Amino acid sequence: MAKVDFEFAKDGPILVKKDGKIEYALCRCGHSTKKPFCSGAHVAAGFKADAGKLELKD
Ligand code: FES
Known part of the structure; x- marks a missing residue:
């Protein structure tokens, strides 16, 4: 299963990352x-x- 993270960039958008990309x-x-x-x-x-940062775990 892919790892999905939500990174809140300083003064910017929410970056949705899948397996670090x-x-x-x-x-x-x-x-x-x-x-x-x-x-x-x-x-x-x-x-x-x-x-x-918000990390979702299985
Ligand atoms: S966070 Fe980039 S346009 Fe709104």
Whole structure:
């Protein structure tokens, strides 16, 4: 079974990783032009948020 992690990039998106490889970057700032995915708009919006990580275990 694949290992899936959610990494919260500092001041950026939620990176959904499968077996350590980034599969998706999901917007968490609310300013993306490609929702639900990150478009990079968080930079111009000045989005600030802590980094973090959520690991799912079997
Ligand atoms: S987190 Fe990148 S556009 Fe929202």
